[in-house]
Amino acid sequence: MDQFDSVVQLLDSNGSVVANSQFTSTLSQSELLGFYRDMVLVRTLDEQATALQRQGELGLWAPLLGQEAAQIGSARAMQKQDFAFSTYREHGVAWCRGVDPVDMLRFWRGTMHQGWDANHYRDYGYQIIIGAHALHATGYAMGAQLAGRVGSGEAEKDQAVMAYFGDGAMSEGDVNEAFVFAASYQAPVVFFCQNNQWAISEPTRRQSRTPLAQRAVGFGIPGIRVDGNDVIACYEVTEHALHRARSGQGPTLIEAVTYRMGAHTTSDDPTKYQLFSDVELWRERDPIKRLKIYLQTKGILSAELETQLAGEASALAQRMRDECRELPDPKPSSMFDHVYADTDINLEKQRAEVEAILIQSMEN
Numbered sequence: 504m505d506q507f508d509s510v511v512q513l514l515d516s517n518g519s520v521v522a523n524s525q526f527t528s529t530l531s532q533s534e535l536l537g538f539y540r541d542m543v544l545v546r547t548l549d550e551q552a553t554a555l556q557r558q559g560e561l562g563l564w565a566p567l568l569g570q571e572a573a574q575i576g577s578a579r580a581m582q583k584q585d586f587a588f589s590t591y592r593e594h595g596v597a598w599c600r601g602v603d604p605v606d607m608l609r610f611w612r613g614t615m616h617q618g619w620d621a622n623h624y625r626d627y628g629y630q631i632i633i634g635a636h637a638l639h640a641t642g643y644a645m646g647a648q649l650a651g652r653v654g655s656g657e658a659e660k661d662q663a664v665m666a667y668f669g670d671g672a673m674s675e676g677d678v679n680e681a682f683v684f685a686a687s688y689q690a691p692v693v694f695f696c697q698n699n700q701w702a703i704s705e706p707t708r709r710q711s712r713t714p715l716a717q718r719a720v721g722f723g724i725p726g727i728r729v730d731g732n733d734v735i736a737c738y739e740v741t742e743h744a745l746h747r748a749r750s751g752q753g754p755t756l757i758e759a760v761t762y763r764m765g766a767h768t769t770s771d772d773p774t775k776y777q778l779f780s781d782v783e784l785w786r787e788r789d790p791i792k793r794l795k796i797y798l799q800t801k802g803i804l805s806a807e808l809e810t811q812l813a814g815e816a817s818a819l820a821q822r823m824r825d826e827c828r829e830l831p832d833p834k835p836s837s838m839f840d841h842v843y844a845d846t847d848i849n850l851e852k853q854r855a856e857v858e859a860i861l862i863q864s865m866e867n
């Protein structure tokens with residue numbers, strides 16, 4: 504079993520390439536430009552959603568500021584047939600899986616009853632209950648295994664599952680139980696822990712005496728620590744772990760070491776517990792800045808492309824502002840939508856009952 508002791512980094516905070524004995528970048532120029540575009544647009548999306556919440560248009564928002572590389576690098580390593588189980592902060596993963604930014608806002612504006620249309624957004628779902636989805640992901644992965652969609656050698660058939668969660672979730676029973684099942688059954692699941700240093704105001708150092716990735720060893724799972732602000736390294740280690748999973752070699756735990764540059768959610772004031780000097784230190788390690796320097800130095804990112812991307816970002820921001828305010832209220836009975844894949848007679852009875860009560864209340 505391969506273990507990786509040090510933090511995997513392929514691009515340092517100055518945008519310089521770092522040699523690594525186990526991983527090298529396999530990415531083309533256009534893929535790197537694509538990652539840069541993703542990160543810039545996802546940061547725009549995040550800034551806009553934060554502003555919309557401040558203007559009273561959203562009930563809440565969980566910012567991802569600083570975690571763009573961890574999310575884009577890992578999610579872009581997934582293949583179409585893979586499935587992501589994620590938390591409330593993974594807007595970058597949602598973006599990569601094709602979720603429209605305005606649809607992300609529906610959840611936070613309260614204009615949906617939480618159920619995604621599984622036919623539309625097949626492989627993505629927000630999760631508020633910390634750690635619970637690590638078990639869902641493992642169960643789903645065991646299902647894929649039982650269905651013969653692992654280790655067949657067919658590129659478009661073999662499937663892996665990503666479970667995204669934070670450092671705080673590593674202290675939850677659910678996550679540790681998921682590790683036991685995933686290891687025992689060699690399930691095709693990649694546990695992707697974004698160690699953003701904080702579980703609301705609780706620092707990681709108080710919750711764990713060892714680097715989180717090292718805990719994997721006790722479960723019989725390989726653990727990899729990666730620089731979570733290095734999009735290239737995040738892509739490569741995730742690609743490696745997903746390949747292992749799809750080919751039947753079992754689970755991996757990835758700890759992406761990063762920093763939450765913003766508030767836990769818009770209802771939190773991080774200045775009460777984060778040191779200004781720490782925030783400044785991590786600002787220097789900004790994931791977008793380092794890729795930008797690299798791309799500019801290599802002559803891949805021209806001024807013209809930058810202007811084009813700025814235009815794209817401003818159009819996205821405008822669309823979010825316009826369409827957020829227009830989001831329709833859901834029908835109360837739509838809470839019954841998307842509960843089961845097939846029609847369920849008992850659920851339909853309940854839907855009819857609710858609709859009858861609503862009609863009656865309107866008549867009175």
Ligand SMILES: Cc1ncc(C[n+]2csc(CCOP(=O)(O)OP(=O)(O)O)c2C)c(N)n1
Nearest residue numbers: 592631632633669670671672699701702703
């Ligand atoms: C089971 C459960 N317990 C407690 C909470 C309250 N809660 C919401 S976010 C959070 C901290 C999570 O921290 P972490 O796992 O590091 O993820 P991050 O928010 O930093 O992305 C807690 C305790 C919850 N949502 N679910």
